[in-house]
Amino acid sequence: MQSAPKSRPGTFTVIEAAPDRLDESPALMRRRWSDEAKTRILEEAMMPGANVSAVARAHRVSPQQLFAWRRKAVRSGAIAILPAKPEVQTQGFAPVEMSHENGACAGGLEIVIGDATIRVGSDVAPALLAEAIRAVRSA
Structure with a gap:
């Protein structure tokens, strides 16, 4: 949709304002x-x-204000932010036992962690299996 052509030239009114x-x-x-x-x-x-x-909420300060205070204190050297200590996780091998049903290899996997057993089929997603193992370990 187009507007109709103007028959007279456009005029502008200048408004002067003082900030107040x-x-x-x-x-x-x-x-x-x-x-x-x-x-x-x-x-x-x-x-x-x-x-x-x-x-910040407990002290009725906006989180942005608190982050600004922290940034200013770090830049001035008043406080130092130490890098987080990485959690050391030792990797180890677990014993693996192969079970055969009727002379053929089973189509699934059974993982025993402590007193918990995780049984999965061959079609399980690796990310889901890793999540299940983390959940069992943290319980």
Whole structure:
């Protein structure tokens, strides 16, 4: 759909405005946090396993503000973020026993972990099997 052609040239009206607060808008006071309060909240947020957003909500601070405080403290050298220690997992071999039914190899797999047994067919997805093994190990 097209608009009809204009018969007269377009004119523009220039409106001059001065930036000013509206009389009806409330004045919002910014909270000022002392360095001690920031340090206390940051220490709580930096504890192992701490949820930064939950800590921020508990102290009525936005998570973005808390992350900004942390970024500023790290850049200034006030705190240092240590890399997480990698979990050391030792790899080992498990004994494998082959079972034969009527002289033929069975079409499935049986995995025994402790007192739990996982039986799967040959058509199971490797990702699903790995997830099942992790679930049994963590239980």
